[in-house]
Amino acid sequence: xxxxxxxxxxxxxxxxxxxxxxxxxxxxxxxxxxxxxxxxxxxxxxxxxxxxxxxxxxxxxxxxxxxxxxxxxxxxxxxxxxxxxxxxxxxxxxxxxxxxxxxxxxxxxxxxxxxxxxxxxxxxxxxxxxxxxxxxxxxxxxxxxxxxxxxxxxxxxxxxxxxxxxxxxxxxxxxxxxxxxxxxxxxxxxxxxxxxxxxxxxxxxxxxxxxxxxxxxxxxxxxxxxxxxxxxxxxxxxxxxxxxxxxxxxxxxxxxxxxxxxxxxxxxxxxxxxxxxxxxxxxxxxxxxxxxxxxxxxxxxxxxxxxxxxxxxxxxxxxxxxxxxxxxxxxxxxxxxxxxxxxxxxxxxxxxxxxxxxxxxxxxxxxxxxxxxxxxx
Amino acid sequence: xxxxxxxxxxxxxxxxxxxxxxxxxxxxxxxxxxxxxxxxxxxxxxxxx
Numbered sequence: 348x349x350x351x352x353x354x355x356x357x358x359x360x361x362x363x364x365x366x367x368x369x370x371x372x373x374x375x376x377x378x379x380x381x382x383x384x385x386x387x388x389x390x391x392x393x394x395x396x397x398x399x400x401x402x403x404x405x406x407x408x409x410x411x412x413x414x415x416x417x418x419x420x421x422x423x424x425x426x427x428x429x430x431x432x433x434x435x436x437x438x439x440x441x442x443x444x445x446x447x448x449x450x451x452x453x454x455x456x457x458x459x460x461x462x463x464x465x466x467x468x469x470x471x472x473x474x475x476x477x478x479x480x481x482x483x484x485x486x487x488x489x490x491x492x493x494x495x496x497x498x499x500x501x502x503x504x505x506x507x508x509x510x511x512x513x514x515x516x517x518x519x520x521x522x523x524x525x526x527x528x529x530x531x532x533x534x535x536x537x538x539x540x541x542x543x544x545x546x547x548x549x550x551x552x553x554x555x556x557x558x559x560x561x562x563x564x565x566x567x568x569x570x571x572x573x574x575x576x577x578x579x580x581x582x583x584x585x586x587x588x589x590x591x592x593x594x595x596x597x598x599x600x601x602x603x604x605x606x607x608x609x610x611x612x613x614x615x616x617x618x619x620x621x622x623x624x625x626x627x628x629x630x631x632x633x634x635x636x637x638x639x640x641x642x643x644x645x646x647x648x649x650x651x652x653x654x655x656x657x658x659x660x661x662x663x664x665x666x667x668x669x670x671x672x673x674x675x676x677x678x679x680x681x682x683x684x685x686x687x688x689x690x691x692x693x694x695x696x697x698x699x700x701x702x703x704x705x706x707x708x709x710x711x712x713x714x715x716x717x718x719x720x721x722x723x724x
Numbered sequence: 725x726x727x728x729x730x731x732x733x734x735x736x737x738x739x740x741x742x743x744x745x746x747x748x749x750x751x752x753x754x755x756x757x758x759x760x761x762x763x764x765x766x767x768x769x770x771x772x773x
Contacts, residue, residue: 357752358745361759368763369770376773469773501771505726 379478380468383491385443385460386721390416390450390703397459400553401546403535408502409543411464413550414446415457422454423691423700425558426551426621427684428611430461431527433494434471436480436645437628437676438562440491440716444681445702447721454688454700457556463527463543465502467494476632480642482673482716487723493645497525503539513537514618515608523609528561531614551619557695558584558687561611561625562680566634567653567662567671571601571627575683578603578616578623583694585624588686595708596679597665622695626683628676629664636661648672678711731769738765 387394393415398405429442442460449456461467470476470493479492500506506521513534523529525540533544551559558581565572577585577600585600592598603612603623616623631650632640638652649670657666664671685702692699706719745758767773 352749354749354755355746358750358755361745361755362742362762365759365762365766369766372763372767373770373772376767501773505730 376469379470379492379494382461382467383479383489384724385412385414386447386724387414388447388449388721390448390456391446392417392419397543397546397550400550401535401542404542404546407539407542408465408468408499409463409539409546411459411461411543413457413459415455416445416449416451417455418451418453418701418703420453421698423557423688423695423698424455424457424554425560425684425688425691425700426457426459426547426554426556428459428462428547428559428561430459430467430494431463431561431611432496432563433461433463433467433492434476434496434633435562435564435630436491436493437564437630437673437680438626440482440673440720441562441677441680441684443491444677444716444719445684445705448719449705450703451688452701452703454698456688456702457550457554459547462547462561463498463540465498465539465543466496466525466527467492469495469499469501471495471497474640476640477642477645480645482646482720484717484720484722489717489720489723493642497522498527498540498543500525512609513541514614517606517608519609526609528563528611529609531609531611532618548615548618551615551621556619556621557698558691558700559611559615559619559621559623560684560687561623563625563627564630564633564676565627566636567629567631567664567666568634568636568656569627569629570663572629573597573664573679574599574601574627576601576603576612576625576627578612580616581612581622581624584622584687584690587690587694588683591686591690592679592682592708596682598679598683622691624687626680628679629662629666629671630676631666631670646673648676674711674716677716678708681705681711682708731771734765734769738762738769741765 530544
């Protein structure tokens, strides 16, 4: 009997290991496609998909839930975008909190918790980021995905060498091709990211949304952080809202640069009648100075390397060993959203908007954001 | 269209690696390297990630 060469035996064994590894990794990676539950609260009157406003999104990973909270009292309308960048969780969690506990008393609130739904299904390469994190509610623990800044390459690939923003001709790095917040106002016949942007722009136009707020996070060393970035049409609203929130938090208003294209605060203000605003909080799990990135860093915001960097003056926000928790970041977002709504009557066309009795900044800091989320069912 | 060109290239490189792994007498660590590369290429080919 002919003896099988040794290298054939080792190659065969390794191929079996390859198959086992592929099966295991497929299960792990595919698990990120499972959506975390969102439990619509008593204020939610309807839920539609974004494809309602732009049917081409139907059946794609770009289609996403739009929660509608109609107070029943005529008034202004506000759209809140969470999850434009799913690796910036305070925007997503703030949007979920609105869906689960907000009961507007005037006007209509639209909430898209997962603006870039595709980007929730993967993590950023080479970042070693966790795939999910947990938040304790009053009677249980909820899990949420920690996704990527950009659309999943499985849904949109390849990236061009240079990303050319369609309506302005602005040129950016090719990796920005999948960044939703560089794609506005979007294109009906564009790539998936541009189609998502087009769907959101269509929603704003068709529903005559008066205020649009895009919730983000940035690294503590970034210059635009703890800030509201406002289109020139929304500068007055942002400034008036600041009168109240400045009593308990440090925050600035910045004017949207006219030469920075593709972003919500520029393009939605230019291409629609909405007052376009974007908010940034400080997230230590972003940036380049943090240590090991894990779910605890995402939620607690504590990082000893950022604390040390702060002592050297290398960060742009107050930061120490206590960190900047997800609860504090959500408290900033929610407090400002409440003020945008309340103050709109004074700077808009006279119609009012109220988000009802949302928890205050102090309440969220004291009880934690999980206290205001629904219990797992 | 470009996606399918890319996938064809991935499939071609994967086939070369598999053939090369079995074809000649090789150091075990070369074969191990090849196996690790195969994992990532197969995941790409299946559009898993």
